[in-house]
Amino acid sequence: MNTESMYSQLGISHEVYQFGETILGGLQEQFARIDAAAEYNQGKVIAAMQKNRVNATHFAATTGYGYDDEGRDNLERVYADCFHTEAALVRPQITCGTHALTVALSANLLPGDELLSPVGRPYDTLEEVIGIRQSPCSLKEYGVSYREVELLGDGSFDYEGIRKAIGPKTKVVTIQRSKGYATRPSFSVEQIGQLIAFCKECKPDVICMVDNCYGEFVEEREPSDVGADMIVGSLIKNPGGGLAPIGGYICGTKACVSRCAFRLSAPGLGQEVGANLGLMPAFYQGLFLSPTVVAGALKGAVFAAGIYEKLGFRVVPGSQETRHDIIQAVELGSKEGMLAFCKGIQMAAPVDSYVTPEPWAMPGYDAEVIMAAGAFVQGSSIELSADGPIREPYAVYFQGGLTWYHAKLGILMSLQKMADNRLVSLS
Ligand SMILES: *Cc1c(COP(=O)(O)O)cnc(C)c1O
Numbered sequence: 001m002n003t004e005s006m007y008s009q010l011g012i013s014h015e016v017y018q019f020g021e022t023i024l025g026g027l028q029e030q031f032a033r034i035d036a037a038a039e040y041n042q043g044k045v046i047a048a049m050q051k052n053r054v055n056a057t058h059f060a061a062t063t064g065y066g067y068d069d070e071g072r073d074n075l076e077r078v079y080a081d082c083f084h085t086e087a088a089l090v091r092p093q094i095t096c097g098t099h100a101l102t103v104a105l106s107a108n109l110l111p112g113d114e115l116l117s118p119v120g121r122p123y124d125t126l127e128e129v130i131g132i133r134q135s136p137c138s139l140k141e142y143g144v145s146y147r148e149v150e151l152l153g154d155g156s157f158d159y160e161g162i163r164k165a166i167g168p169k170t171k172v173v174t175i176q177r178s179k180g181y182a183t184r185p186s187f188s189v190e191q192i193g194q195l196i197a198f199c200k201e202c203k204p205d206v207i208c209m210v211d212n213c214y215g216e217f218v219e220e221r222e223p224s225d226v227g228a229d230m231i232v233g234s235l236i237k238n239p240g241g242g243l244a245p246i247g248g249y250i251c252g253t254k255a256c257v258s259r260c261a262f263r264l265s266a267p268g269l270g271q272e273v274g275a276n277l278g279l280m281p282a283f284y285q286g287l288f289l290s291p292t293v294v295a296g297a298l299k300g301a302v303f304a305a306g307i308y309e310k311l312g313f314r315v316v317p318g319s320q321e322t323r324h325d326i327i328q329a330v331e332l333g334s335k336e337g338m339l340a341f342c343k344g345i346q347m348a349a350p351v352d353s354y355v356t357p358e359p360w361a362m363p364g365y366d367a368e369v370i371m372a373a374g375a376f377v378q379g380s381s382i383e384l385s386a387d388g389p390i391r392e393p394y395a396v397y398f399q400g401g402l403t404w405y406h407a408k409l410g411i412l413m414s415l416q417k418m419a420d421n422r423l424v425s426l427s
Contacts (some may be wrong), residue, residue, distance in 0.1 A: 008118055010411045011347065018420060019426050020412050023306040027319060034323070038295035040065045041217045048081035061283045066275030073282055076271075079239075079251055082287070083224045083231060087257035089271065090235075092279050093264060094248030097213045097234030098125040103252050104232045105172065107263035109173065111143030113171035118149045118162045118195060119187070123180040123211065124365050126391075133366065138155050145169065155185050157195055159388055166202040172197045176217040177223060178325040181389055181397060183316050187322040193226025200227065208255060213237055214325040214381075214399065217294040230256045236380040239364045241286030241293045242402040245279065245377050277321060293382060294326060297400050300384070300407025301328035304398050307415055308329065311424050314393075326382075328398040332423075335359075340421045341396050342372035344414030345386040348406070349374020359390050367391045384410045 007017050052367035058071040066072065071090075079088035094100045104168030109115055115130065127133040131140025142145065143240040147170075149161040166173075175195060178185045187195075196208045208365040210223035210232040216238035224231045231241060250260045276283075305328055314331040317323065332338050342357045351373040359368040366391035375383035388394075398414075401407025418424045 007409070007412065010409060012409075012414075012416055013419075016034050016412055016416045017269040019415065020303070020408070021309065023310060023319075024303065027136060027302055027306055029298075030320065033297055034295050034302070037218065037220055038291045039292035040220045041294075045291060046084055048078045049284070049288070051081055052077045054078065058284065060277045061278035061280070063277065063397075064275055065273050067272060068124050069274070069276055070272065071280040072276045073271075076375060078284070078287070079249055083222050083251040085224050085231070085251040085257075086254045088249060089250040089260050089282065090247065091255050091264065092247045092277055092283075092372060093274050094235075094250075095246065097211075097232075097237065098123075098129065100234060100248030100250055101174075101209075101211055102129050103248075103260050103264050104230050104256070105139060105174070106142070106282065107259040108172055108207055108209075108230075108256055109139060109144045110171075112169065114145045114147060114167070114169035116149070116162075116165055116170050116173050117176075118148045118157060118173060118199065119175055120148060120173060121182070122148075122176050125214075126174075127366075128209075131337065145230050146383065148303070149305060151184060157191075157198075159198060162195075162198065163202055164175050166199065166206065170206055173206055174211065175208065175223070175228075176211040176212055176213075177282070178211070178327055179316065179329065180213075183329050183331065183393065183395055185317060186215070186327065188324045189221045189223055189226055192223045194229070196223075209252075209256075214327055216300075217291045217297065218323055218325055224251055224359070229253050230260075235283070236377055237382050238297075239287055239290050240283070240382065241289035242372065242380065242382050243282040243286035243289065245282060260266050275312075276308045277334070278348070282406040292401055294307045296402065296404035297326040297382065298323055298409060299404045300401040301326055301398065302410060303408060304330060304411045304414075306327045306404055306412060310329075311426075317364070326399050328383075330371040331393045331395045331397045331399060333394050334423075335390055335394060336421065337418065337423050338370055338390065338396050340399075340417040340423055342386050344412075344417035345372040345384060345398070345410045346374055346418070348413040349384065350406070351376060356369045365389060370396075386410075386414070 129137035131138030199224035235244035371387040373385035
């Protein structure tokens with residue numbers, strides 16, 4: 001059997017396949033680094049599960065109020081140990097990443113308090129949460145003010161600006177690890193640690209929250225290892241390992257996390273309610289698989305960077321750069337480029353491969369967004385997906401891939417569509 005003939009059957013031309021193989025030849029050191037981090041993180045997850053004596057009773061479903069849900073409570077201990085925090089809230093009732101961040105912020109900010117983003121504008125959906133764009137029930141409506149400090153031109157932190165922005169009202173600092181829909185670099189855990197140390201030097205009791213979406217298990221350390229009071233993310237991204245069908249997590253200090261639990265359910269109830277609805281096997285097993293799933297996604301990101309930088313497009317990060325999240329931005333420079341790229345990703349999917357993605361207005365975003373995803377879990381972006389707002393610089397954000405081989409096929413297919421539409425030339 002010949003692998004190239006299988007790719008041919010899937011619609012990849014000889015030219016595209018060979019172009020990919022040549023690029024892969026130059027990525028082996030990157031792949032080795034990715035595998036090393038996955039091996040370390042696999043150990044970290046297993047150690048947390050062993051310490052908490054995970055057993056079959058933890059996989060039982062609960063319904064109704066969910067009192068004494070030992071599977072849920074133990075999963076939260078596993079997360080807390082894995083991320084080295086005092087406490088964790090890991091729930092299917094947290095509907096998505098934006099919801100997890102909303103819970104973390106609104107639980108820890110009271111009227112008159114101020115939220116500071118020292119890393120520039122946060123992720124699009126947070127604009128309505130904070131009230132940067134007007135929305136019912138925003139933090140702004142509840143009397144929480146907001147300030148941001150732009151990054152410097154070279155992407156570094158504006159320490160002088162941050163010092164000036166931290167005042168008596170500053171209660172929470174929000175730090176987004178991943179670039180999101182921006183073409184700035186993502187931050188390393190090391191950089192985040194330096195920023196947190198600086199903020200705490202300016203104001204020792206300030207709460208530092210990190211939006212950890214897409215960052216989990218990319219490095220050996222997490223922001224909670226370098227001083228974050230809360231790290232927050234979505235289970236249909238990295239830590240759900242592709243198996244969690246819904247959910248979010250908040251790991252952090254007891255003080256912060258217990259407030260989050262009261263905000264999520266109700267004052268007085270907190271962490272004691274919230275049935276697991278039979279999702280524990282997926283949550284435990286997804287966390288178990290997450291380090292290797294993340295490694296596959298990272299290899300896909302590096303491969304995409306290698307291909308498109310060779311063809312002269314701006315890619316963030318570059319193929320040889322150290323990774324801090326699973327996102328790969330490729331600036332295709334035109335709407336046509338975005339459509340062709342996304343079409344290729346869609347055609348490579350195991351689910352919905354026959355549909356054509358179209359740009360669409362999305363709740364929470366201010367430009368039309370194109371999304372390619374053929375996922376087992378709808379909207380899951382730890383599964384192979386590409387998306388981006390149709391606006392300058394016409395960048396697609398490529399992420400995920402439950403296996404490296406699927407990610408590879410998706411990128412080859414994107415290249416095939418670009419070549420078919422004469423948007424690139426491979427010779
Ligand atoms: C995905 C993401 C969010 C929001 O998560 P949703 O699950 O889409 O609501 C927030 N911040 C960052 C950096 C993200 O990548």
